[in-house]
Amino acid sequence: MHGALRHKGRRKDRLALTAAFKCIFLLCLASLRAGRRREGLKQREAAALAFSIQITDLTKQYRKGPPALNKVNLNIQSGMFGLLGPNGAGKTTLMRILATLLQPLSGEVYVGGVNLADNPGAVRAILGYLPQDFNTYRRLTVRQVLDYVALLKGLDAAAARRQKVELVLAQVHLKEKRHTQVAHLSGGMRQRLGIGQALLGDPQLLIVDEPTAGLDPEERIRFRNLLVEISKGKVVLLSTHIVGDVESCCSRLAVLNQGNVCFTGSPAELAAKARGQVWEIAAAEEQHTTLPASARVIATRRIGDTVHRRILSPMRPLPAALPVEPTLEEGYLQVVKAGATP
Amino acid sequence: MSPLGKRIFQFELRAQLRSPGLWAALLVVAALLLFNSVDSWESAPAQLLIKLVGGVTSFVFLLSAFVTLNGLSREEREGFSDVFYALPPTNAAIYGGKLAAAAVSLSGFLLLVLSAALLVGPSQGEFGLQYWTVSGLLLLETALAVAAGMAVAALLTALVTQHRSRYVLALLWLVGVTLLVGLGFASGRYEWLSFSPLNMGEDPYFFSLIFGFFPGSAGIARHMLVQVFLVVLLFLVGRHRFLCRRENVDQRLRRLIASALVLLVASFAWQYAAWGQYRATVAAQVNYHADARFSKADSNARADWQSLSGEGDLRYGVGVAQNFHVARYHINLRLAHPQNGLQAEVIMLIEEPTQSSLFFTLHRTLAIDGVAWQPTLGESLNAAAQSANPSWQPIAWQRAGDYLRVDLPPNAVVSPEESLLLRITYAGPTNDAWLGWWGNNPVQFVTKQGAYLQAQLGWYPLPGGWRLGAAAGVMVNGVYKAGMPPPQPLRLTSPETGYRQSEFHLQVRTRPEWQVIANLPATGTIVWDTCPSVPSFTSS
Numbered sequence: 001m002h003g004a005l006r007h008k009g010r011r012k013d014r015l016a017l018t019a020a021f022k023c024i025f026l027l028c029l030a031s032l033r034a035g036r037r038r039e040g041l042k043q044r045e046a047a048a049l050a051f052s053i054q055i056t057d058l059t060k061q062y063r064k065g066p067p068a069l070n071k072v073n074l075n076i077q078s079g080m081f082g083l084l085g086p087n088g089a090g091k092t093t094l095m096r097i098l099a100t101l102l103q104p105l106s107g108e109v110y111v112g113g114v115n116l117a118d119n120p121g122a123v124r125a126i127l128g129y130l131p132q133d134f135n136t137y138r139r140l141t142v143r144q145v146l147d148y149v150a151l152l153k154g155l156d157a158a159a160a161r162r163q164k165v166e167l168v169l170a171q172v173h174l175k176e177k178r179h180t181q182v183a184h185l186s187g188g189m190r191q192r193l194g195i196g197q198a199l200l201g202d203p204q205l206l207i208v209d210e211p212t213a214g215l216d217p218e219e220r221i222r223f224r225n226l227l228v229e230i231s232k233g234k235v236v237l238l239s240t241h242i243v244g245d246v247e248s249c250c251s252r253l254a255v256l257n258q259g260n261v262c263f264t265g266s267p268a269e270l271a272a273k274a275r276g277q278v279w280e281i282a283a284a285e286e287q288h289t290t291l292p293a294s295a296r297v298i299a300t301r302r303i304g305d306t307v308h309r310r311i312l313s314p315m316r317p318l319p320a321a322l323p324v325e326p327t328l329e330e331g332y333l334q335v336v337k338a339g340a341t342p
Numbered sequence: 343m344s345p346l347g348k349r350i351f352q353f354e355l356r357a358q359l360r361s362p363g364l365w366a367a368l369l370v371v372a373a374l375l376l377f378n379s380v381d382s383w384e385s386a387p388a389q390l391l392i393k394l395v396g397g398v399t400s401f402v403f404l405l406s407a408f409v410t411l412n413g414l415s416r417e418e419r420e421g422f423s424d425v426f427y428a429l430p431p432t433n434a435a436i437y438g439g440k441l442a443a444a445a446v447s448l449s450g451f452l453l454l455v456l457s458a459a460l461l462v463g464p465s466q467g468e469f470g471l472q473y474w475t476v477s478g479l480l481l482l483e484t485a486l487a488v489a490a491g492m493a494v495a496a497l498l499t500a501l502v503t504q505h506r507s508r509y510v511l512a513l514l515w516l517v518g519v520t521l522l523v524g525l526g527f528a529s530g531r532y533e534w535l536s537f538s539p540l541n542m543g544e545d546p547y548f549f550s551l552i553f554g555f556f557p558g559s560a561g562i563a564r565h566m567l568v569q570v571f572l573v574v575l576l577f578l579v580g581r582h583r584f585l586c587r588r589e590n591v592d593q594r595l596r597r598l599i600a601s602a603l604v605l606l607v608a609s610f611a612w613q614y615a616a617w618g619q620y621r622a623t624v625a626a627q628v629n630y631h632a633d634a635r636f637s638k639a640d641s642n643a644r645a646d647w648q649s650l651s652g653e654g655d656l657r658y659g660v661g662v663a664q665n666f667h668v669a670r671y672h673i674n675l676r677l678a679h680p681q682n683g684l685q686a687e688v689i690m691l692i693e694e695p696t697q698s699s700l701f702f703t704l705h706r707t708l709a710i711d712g713v714a715w716q717p718t719l720g721e722s723l724n725a726a727a728q729s730a731n732p733s734w735q736p737i738a739w740q741r742a743g744d745y746l747r748v749d750l751p752p753n754a755v756v757s758p759e760e761s762l763l764l765r766i767t768y769a770g771p772t773n774d775a776w777l778g779w780w781g782n783n784p785v786q787f788v789t790k791q792g793a794y795l796q797a798q799l800g801w802y803p804l805p806g807g808w809r810l811g812a813a814a815g816v817m818v819n820g821v822y823k824a825g826m827p828p829p830q831p832l833r834l835t836s837p838e839t840g841y842r843q844s845e846f847h848l849q850v851r852t853r854p855e856w857q858v859i860a861n862l863p864a865t866g867t868i869v870w871d872t873c874p875s876v877p878s879f880t881s882s
């Protein structure tokens with residue numbers, strides 16, 4: 001009697017156990033299937049992308065402080081697009097959103113007609129990204145890092161991958177350092193490695209955040225030319241503080257200030273923003289003149305004994321001042337100043 | 343796994359195998375296994391294995407969490423995360439690959455446990471089913487500890503952005519689980535143990551595995567079930583947090599989390615109900631703390647150790663050398679009475695009592711009712727063992743902690759070739775007894791199905807002075823299986839004492855369906871007398 005009861009209890013235990021294990025099995029199966037379905041979808045959509053970026057009313061708010069991006073509207077066509085702006089303007093924030101690393105508070109981003117929020121995988125599949133401070137696995141060699149990134153970008157065939165890595169090594173001038181550990185690279189070399197990994201996989205969308213920071217003049221020029229060369233038919237988004245970089249290679253640019261876009265257009269249009277507001281004064285060195293409060297000295301050049309000063313001012317600062325054709329930098333300063341005052 | 347997930351898995355596995363952290367973790371666990379084995383090598387093989395692995399699982403849990411965290415936060419540590427997370431692999435590929443690599447590298451822990459099992463059993467000549475069952479369960483337990491560590495790591499990675507704080511939180515998690523288990527033990531709520539993957543070596547499961555006591559294998563299975571659902575839930579919640587951060591949350595995932603939660607609650611409720619039944623039946627009956635006899639045990643301890651102490655060295659477990667030999671024990675035992683846990687009448691045939699003071703060791707919670715003697719005068723022990731025999735003469739005795747001194751009257755001290763009979767009656771709790779801040783020290787372990795009497799815990803008067811139980815570090819040495827032939831001699835040997843074996847006659851009166859196990863010397867004959875209605879003792 002006792003035995004029979006106990007036996008029954010055991011059987012009940014066993015039944016419940018089997019049921020529980022079945023549940024676990026089904027749980028695992030369901031989650032696996034869901035993952036596979038999503039991945040397939042992303043790849044199909046990536047192929048359908050055309051290359052322009054449409055940003056509407058994009059707002060990003062960090063936990064503290066004012067919005068880092070405030071209703072940003074931008075239309076970026078293929079070619080090189082420059083992003084200018086003072087420190088803290090929101091350039092990195094915008095680029096991190098485009099690189100699918102940050103989620104905006106509101107607004108929409110379409111990359112070639114695909115909504116970024118709905119399908120970040122499609123954007124990652126065509127993206128090359130260089131963050132503002134690039135670093136990577138310290139213990140690996142330059143080649144190993146590039147090889148791993150190439151693998152993750154889908155370069156499966158070993159021979160093709162090796163070829164591509166060698167090409168990129170040549171492009172960023174790191175061929176001799178290919179067997180050096182990342183930890184032993186100089187800052188500029190590491191930055192070049194960062195550029196190199198962004199170039200791998202022929203990305204249709206290349207986002208580079210202050211890529212020329214830390215590069216020597218020779219490397220900077222080499223990099224600019226490289227960008228111009230590869231930007232055909234692709235979107236290259238470049239942020240920088242060095243106006244010269246933008247001037248020499250970008251067909252279009254935007255100026256961000258405090259999360260607002262205060263200018264979009266070509267470099268010539270930006271320069272034109274300061275037309276009629278840039279003046280030059282040539283004076284002997286010892287001559288000292290006081291300028292009105294609204295005027296700002298932008299550049300000082302010494303030719304022989306005379307000092308030439310370029311001045312940004314809404315009106316003629318001194319009777320001797322002559323109006324001159326503004327440079328891009330002056331246009332930028334004018335736009336940022338105008339954007340900050342209202 | 344997706345192709346990209348496989349790439350990440352391969353890369354991560356190589357990185358894990360190169361990282362000194364993993365090897366340090368494996369070394370720590372190997373060292374712990376070795377250390378535990380030195381501590382209790384004399385135990386029977388199955389118990390030794392439980393001791394070895396049971397003490398290691400908490401470290402396995404923590405080290406698994408650390409190794410997994412190390413893999414998951416590799417990119418953050420190196421400042422590579424921005425680039426890495428903007429690469430094509432999805433979250434599923436990244437974390438799937440990384441977790442799979444961690445699981446593979448952590449399987450080294452399982453290999454260590456397996457090699458311990460393959461070493462201990464065969465080297466001690468044990469190939470029985472029980473041994474391999476225990477080995478299998480311990481492997482499962484270790485796997486669960488690894489899985490729990492990984493789940494906690496995954497959850498912490500999802501919840502906490504600071505990668506350094508994650509390690510601290512993993513450690514705090516272990517502390518929390520340990521506290522929960524401690525509270526469960528202190529309050530008798532063993533079901534709480536199920537929230538920790540670390541308890542195979544703890545009393546309820548230990549005794550279950552060795553003797554088939556409650557909660558039995560079903561209880562162990564339920565514990566593991568709770569663990570599995572907990573691990574699944576932690577992983578799912580972690581995944582949910584990740585998706586919230588970077589991708590869209592699937593409605594299906596929410597449903598999965600809800601079902602895992604329901605399953606967890608259900609399995610815990612199942613375990614809770616089972617232990618609740620235990621509390622309502624056995625524990626209620628053997629709970630002895632409020633009983634008057636317990637305070638009597640305190641009053642028994644009136645002499646201090648100094649007044650008893652003779653020669654001998656406590657360091658070797660010998661307080662007082664024995665100066666006599668107990669040739670025969672006649673133990674009349676009553677167990678699990680509703681009020682009194684254990685009642686005993688022990689009659690000893692003592693040979694060669696060359697001094698007037700006899701020293702015994704008897705667990706401090708067992709309170710003495712009286713001590714009496716009579717000369718044997720050629721009578722057989724069995725005839726004299728009639729407790730109503732009028733020739734018993736009470737004599738003086740003193741107690742100090744676990745020690746008992748009996749002072750024989752002058753006429754009882756006899757020549758070396760003669761002998762006398764000594765009768766000691768005592769009673770005490772059958773379950774945990776509070777021993778101050780040193781912790782609980784059970785005289786016997788009692789469960790729903792029976793009692794296990796451990797000689798090392800001094801439930802009968804041991805000749806001479808011994809350190810008992812946990813104090814002697816022999817808590818589980820010499821524990822034997824139910825149904826085995828009478829066990830081997832006690833492991834209370836020491837170079838200082840010429841220990842001679844005694845003959846035992848044990849009569850246990852207890853509830854009908856109870857199983858009683860004792861580890862008495864091999865020469866003993868044990869009479870199990872399980873009468874349903876127990877005649878009560880007549881104490882003198």
Ligand SMILES: Nc1ncnc2c1ncn2[C@@H]1O[C@H](COP(=O)(O)OP(=O)(O)OP(=O)(O)O)[C@@H](O)[C@H]1O
Nearest residue numbers: 062063064068085086087088089090091092093094
């Ligand atoms: N993780 C963060 N948490 C809180 N606030 C942030 C964070 N990152 C940036 N910010 C704030 O957002 C604003 C925009 O920062 P962002 O990094 O986008 O500027 P930036 O244009 O890239 O500047 P820089 O030229 O110095 O790189 C700043 O005010 C900054 O303080």
Ligand SMILES: [Mg+2]
Nearest residue numbers: 091092093132
């Ligand atoms: Mg920046």
